[in-house]
Amino acid sequence: MKTHFLRPREVPELQIWAEVIIFTALALGLPILFNAEDPFWTEGGFSWPVLGPLLVALRYGFSKGFISILCLLIGQLLLLKVTILSTQSGFNINAMIGYIIVIMIAGEFRDVWERTNQKQSIELEYVTDRLETFTRQYHLISSSHDKIEQMLAGHTLSLRESLQAVRTSIGHLKERRLDSAAQKIIDLFVEYGMLEKAALYKVENDTILEPSLASIGQMGTPEANDPLVIAMFEEKELVSVKDEKASSGLSKYHIAIPLIDVNNTIYGAILVEKIQFFALKNTTLTLLAVMAGHIGDLLRHEITNPVMNKEESPYFISQVKRANKEAKRYNIPSQLLKIKAMSISDKSTQLMGYLNEARRGLDIYLYDNENQVLLLLMPLADELEKAGFIARMNTWCKERTGNTLAELDIVIEQQVSLPVSPDDIKRMVSLS
Template identity: 35%
Template sequence: MNDFQAQQEEAASFESTPAPTWLRWVETVVVTSLFVGLGAWNRPEDPFYLNGSFPWPALAPLLMGLRYGFFFALVSSLILLGALGISYREGWVPVTGFPYVWAIGVLIFSLLAGEFRDYWERQIEKLEASNRYRQVRLEEFTRNFYLLKVSHDRLEQQLAGSSSSLREALRRLYQEIAHAQGDGLTPETAELMLQLLIRYGQLQIAAIYPITDHGLAEKPIARIGAFEDLRSDDPILLHAIGEKTLVSVQNEYLQNLNDLNTDLLMAIPLIDSHQSLIGVVAVKAMPFFNFQPRTLRLLAILAGHMADMIQEQRQSPGPGSEEWRQFCFQLVRACRDTRQHGLPASLIKLTFDNRQQFALVEDRMRRLRRGLDVITELPSDDPIGLAILLPLTDELGQAAYLQRLDDAVREHTEQPLAQLANISTRMVDEVQEVQAWLSGHGGTSLS
């Protein structure tokens, strides 16, 4: 297609190339002389057909006008009229006076033909210029279109690792696994977990192996694709279990180039916030464009949250309300995600003087709650306090949330939030520091 377009452009440039000036002069003189010579040969007594029915030599300036325009029509007419003047003076033409009418007529219609040709040449040049402009814009549009298409494709490939996709993935994770039957890593929960990993990592051949009291199980409890049983001495699998971290051929291949003998592409351990290993996701095949650090990071984060949910189902109720235990559980996971993956999370504490103010602000907060936000009442009644955990939220997001909450409170009470509650904020970092921060307002241990 590109070769065809190049040939068309080359042909168009060749056809639009004007004849050189010397060729125009030579052709004008030769054609005009040829018509005069033919008239002298065919009709020696009247070579200019002054007494004939049609002045045939006048075709010379007419043709030159149509071919090269007004100026060369004028040149050809002057040559023809010059030859007529010489013939009249020498007595070679059968007239008693110079034929001014004939001369003027030849001059007029040849110049009209030349002007006609020049007019349409100017119109064609305008159209060609307009066409060239449109061609340039079309090429720019085509380049921009393909650049946008490539950028869109790359954006789709990277979308799985973006923060908005991570938020949606975690929200879907809590919605689906929370309704699974049974406690612990069962075939039903393992199947749900594997489907979520497939959705966000495009896994093609993978399986989930549980960890028992005797070590890694021999058979998977959930699989996708043509997954065959693993070797117990697979280096990637052993490294992932030993280091309790995601391991792929991207890092293992460079470090153990000579010793690497594995059937796996990647191994993802299911480790909860307290470093308890409950299973391993073994991956043998996934699309190449998804096998990048951003997607692997997303899968590791999802695996950690999955392990936390499984362990949460096994735990016996502890002190405090269910809401407070859930808050502490999610806070530990947020601290781990911040430390291992650099994911931001924010904490906001509000303390009140009385229950009426507490109830009013709590209602506004729950109306503004997003899918991953965790709101709880602090266990201590002195002072009365509320805490909210904002996962995947940096300082700007925290400030934006407080502004929305302040606007909602003002709309309902016509008072700013700062008049109803004492506001404290911090970013999530180490578990011990967050625990001390909460304990200063009546919090209990998170571990």
């Protein structure tokens, strides 16, 4: 509850002057009324009339207190002059000068206190405002963090998992066409990219065709002249609002994702108008770009069998090119191994058969059964995983055949960590 008595700054100016006049008038009139013989209290040891200006000075500061004491002294002098007061009343000028000084000190003390109080009030108001802002932002971040935890609690944002999902969902469709696979594709991107508003369009000759094949949320008409769309066709890769190459103008999209194969042919494009704010980060963008590339390859090639024969070597080469491109562009490690049985025997055949059966989920094999040559592409595998695989292969050989790889004359002719020069791929991917 606000009161003017406790908050002098809020008292209207008119009321202040009214109080100054009233206190001064009371200080002048009451002594005459109750002590007419000595109205200035010169005989009593303390001049009680000065109490009025003192209260004014303590309440309203130096200027109002000084005016009040001057008005009191001038009023007393005028009363003496017109002989309203008794003749024996004296006017002690030294005492009055002292009282003026006291009033001035009290008024100045009040002004200093008021300035200090006002400064502290402003600082308190600023700190309170900052605290409220911080509290709101804290609760916003906290709720967003809780939402992220809830969304990701049962879903790990794994590149390996997403690529496995791409192969499972797209590779096993009866008709591997963009229009028949569109809903599957957009569902995958919504799940792994946390898209909220996006659409998949068919692309022919670097031109987006309407209408959309699949969408989530209400999407408008695609804009061919949008800077993000132009940058996507120029760069032949995923472009987001974070990229400098897309900063030439204001875009209505957050991300433009081309479904592109290893030969840079674009079959479709996903235009994203809205994505959850915490998902627009490099790891998510890399995941979406790699997923789009693998979908582009799956749309181009009919073969999806991860263990291929000699006739399917062109597709194996395209997969190596894809892994090489991802290793160069996104620093995603991949390994290429060539395993060869120098002396063909029942035990070597048994081991090679077991290696094909024990294939890891994303690994792609090219196997020549006659010559017992196995080319092994290990996407998303680093040097440590490659060394672990070779160690396990030695263990399998010992357990299955009772001999080591060296005893069976099975050698690892090459171990290559991608990326490599594109010219070297055909030379390395050879069954001879």
